[in-house]
Amino acid sequence: DAIHSGMLRATLGAVRHQFGLLLAQHSEVRCLLGGGEAEVVAEHLDLPLERVDNLVLQGLQIIGENKA
Structure with missing residues (x-):
């Protein structure tokens, strides 16, 4: 639980930043x-x-379509 909690908090901090x-x-x-x-x-x-x-x-599909 501590690892999961730490990873969640790190993700939230990165997204907010x-x-x-x-x-x-x-x-x-x-x-x-x-x-x-x-x-x-x-x-x-x-x-x-x-x-x-x-x-x-979806992003890869858009990139592929733009290069075709």
Whole structure:
């Protein structure tokens, strides 16, 4: 439990930090969450966010289509 808790806190801190950096440069920022623990992370964030299944695969598909 201690390892899981530490990893969750580190993830939350990293997401909040990056969100703050982006918000300082852009007027509107949205947090996209994907992966197996996205729901757990989302429960602890008070940011505008969207849960996206297969986020990495969708990104790879877009990259592949743009190179074709």
